[in-house]
Amino acid sequence: MLLGSGELGREFTISAKRLGARVIACDAYAGAPAMQVADGAEVFSMLDGDALRAAVLKHRPDHIVPEIEAIRTEVLAQLEQDGFNVIPSARAAQLTMNRDAIRDLAAGELGLVTSPYRYAESFDEVRAGADHTGFPCVIKPVMSSSGKGQSKVDSEAELEAAWEYACANMRGDRARVIVEGFIAFDYEITLLTVRHKSGISFCDPIGHRQERGDYQESWQPAAMSPGALKKAKAMATKVVEALEGEGRGWGLFGVEFFVKGDEVIFSELSPRPHDTGMVTMISQDLSEFDLHARAVMGLPILGDEPAFPSASAVILADRDSSDFTFDGVGDALGLSPNIDIRLFGKPSTRPYRRMGVALAAGESTDDARSLAAEAAGKIALIYRD
Numbered sequence: 001m002l003l004g005s006g007e008l009g010r011e012f013t014i015s016a017k018r019l020g021a022r023v024i025a026c027d028a029y030a031g032a033p034a035m036q037v038a039d040g041a042e043v044f045s046m047l048d049g050d051a052l053r054a055a056v057l058k059h060r061p062d063h064i065v066p067e068i069e070a071i072r073t074e075v076l077a078q079l080e081q082d083g084f085n086v087i088p089s090a091r092a093a094q095l096t097m098n099r100d101a102i103r104d105l106a107a108g109e110l111g112l113v114t115s116p117y118r119y120a121e122s123f124d125e126v127r128a129g130a131d132h133t134g135f136p137c138v139i140k141p142v143m144s145s146s147g148k149g150q151s152k153v154d155s156e157a158e159l160e161a162a163w164e165y166a167c168a169n170m171r172g173d174r175a176r177v178i179v180e181g182f183i184a185f186d187y188e189i190t191l192l193t194v195r196h197k198s199g200i201s202f203c204d205p206i207g208h209r210q211e212r213g214d215y216q217e218s219w220q221p222a223a224m225s226p227g228a229l230k231k232a233k234a235m236a237t238k239v240v241e242a243l244e245g246e247g248r249g250w251g252l253f254g255v256e257f258f259v260k261g262d263e264v265i266f267s268e269l270s271p272r273p274h275d276t277g278m279v280t281m282i283s284q285d286l287s288e289f290d291l292h293a294r295a296v297m298g299l300p301i302l303g304d305e306p307a308f309p310s311a312s313a314v315i316l317a318d319r320d321s322s323d324f325t326f327d328g329v330g331d332a333l334g335l336s337p338n339i340d341i342r343l344f345g346k347p348s349t350r351p352y353r354r355m356g357v358a359l360a361a362g363e364s365t366d367d368a369r370s371l372a373a374e375a376a377g378k379i380a381l382i383y384r385d
Contacts, residue, residue: 001059002026003046004067005034007344007354008273008289011281012067013037015293024059033345034067049075056084063087063296065251067272069097069143070171080246087296088195088253091245092271098142099178102239102269110242112235112266115258117180126163129179130156136182139163140213141170150213152182183265185258189222190276192288193236193253194305196295200237203284203291204307205229207365208276212352217373218276219311219365220283224259231264232257239269252292275354276312282340282359283310308361311368313376315356317349323385324349332358332378338368339375349381 002009005027013023013034025038028045035041040059044051049072056064056079064079065087077090086093095101100119106112118129119142130137130153139162140150149169151162166177192203207222208215224232236255243249254274256267277288284305286294294301317324332341343356358375362368 001056001061001063002034002038002065002067003052003071005032005038005041006067007033007278007342007346007357008275009034009067010037010344011278011287011289011342012065012273012292015287015289016297019293019297019299021293021297024055024061026055029347031347036345046071048072052076053079065272065296066093069270071097073097086247088249088251088271089243089245089247091247092243092249095243096269096271098176099140099268100142100176103178105242106239106266106269110238112239113264114266115180115183117178119176120163120179121176123160123163126159126177126179127156130159133179133181138180138182139166139177140180141166142176142178143171148213183258183260185260185265187222188256188258188267189224189232190218190274191232191236191255191257192274192277192280192291193233193240193255194291194295194301195240195249195251195253196301197250197298198301200240201291201301201304202233202236203277203280203288203305205232206274206276206279214352214354215276215314217311217313217369218279219309219369220279220307221309221365223365225262227262228259228264231262232259235264235266239266243271250295250298252288252295254288278342278357279310279312279359280305280307281342282312282338282361283307309363309365309368310359310361311365311372313358313360313369313372314354315343315358315376315379317353317355317381318351319383320348320350321381321383321385322348324381324383326356327380327382328378332375335375335378336360336371338362339371341375341379349383355381 010033025034080090204221208218360372
């Protein structure tokens with residue numbers, strides 16, 4: 001049973017079905033991307049604990065696979081105690097539903113290097129947090145999706161607007177933000193970390209660029225010094241193992257780091273395939289979705305998964321619509337045999353909503369990034385309402 005049925009869930013569903021799984025896709029609206037390729041569907045809010053429990057008891061799945069953070073995690077914990085297998089564990093879902101819990105685990109319990117930070121539930125607390133971190137700082141909701149609600153703040157005059165923006169874009173049922181010191185990093189990466197029945201494996205690091213707190217392009221492998229990569233792997237292993245809880249802890253994790261020289265700073269973690277990891281649909285023999293499916297189902301994963309120079313670039317909507325089509329797909333695919341296009345099947349658009357992704361392979365990551373961006377630029381949304 002898949003909890004959340006967006007584009008990441010859609011690709012996971014395809015990977016799981018190729019291995020013989022029957023998938024029930026759940027989301028708050030009908031016709032979500034994963035529902036279009038699943039065997040069955042249930043429509044309810046993941047924050048409705050009674051509806052969540054009822055759906056699980058109706059289908060009695062072998063695996064409960066969250067795809068989003070905003071889930072009634074205490075119900076997952078109860079279901080796990082009742083014998084259901086929550087992926088990777090109910091503890092992982094609880095600790096990563098909010099940025100504060102996973103940050104406290106990483107910095108407080110595990111001693112990982114992070115940026116300085118404070119939490120805030122009012123504007124006065126935001127100001128106090130900024131006094132602690134100094135300027136510039138970053139303000140973001142403790143619960144949001146794809147970086148929404150995140151702002152870089154350079155002065156006290158910008159604090160109130162950042163607080164209001166974070167509150168307007170937060171998920172869940174509490175107003176709480178994290179104020180953290182801005183790190184002048186050289187680059188940031190996602191290290192896809194797979195915990196499976198035989199141990200822990202890694203994908204090559206993924207570089208990415210963000211705008212408005214949301215990823216715009218990613219590339220793999222990202223160049224890292226051997227020392228920095230070794231530190232990132234050690235930190236990822238430490239935090240992933242700490243999320244096992246009462247469950248098996250098997251699955252793919254997207255672990256994010258800031259890197260400055262050989263210094264590696266833990267940022268965030270998602271206990272599921274990561275949006276920046278969509279590049280693996282062209283860069284690796286086994287994509288992040290294939291690896292997640294294998295780990296979830298207890299199938300063999302034979303070591304690390306190397307990558308070929310590749311990149312992804314997002315295809316965005318620019319207004320609200322429920323009647324639209326795509327133009328330019330043929331032009332994009334005609335640029336090179338090393339291009340692929342994935343359109344997600346979302347039933348409606350809104351400004352900056354991710355509607356698809358262009359994938360490209362190249363002689364180098366720079367070549368691949370240029371080609372992916374060109375392909376994404378060829379595709380336009382045509383609105384008919």
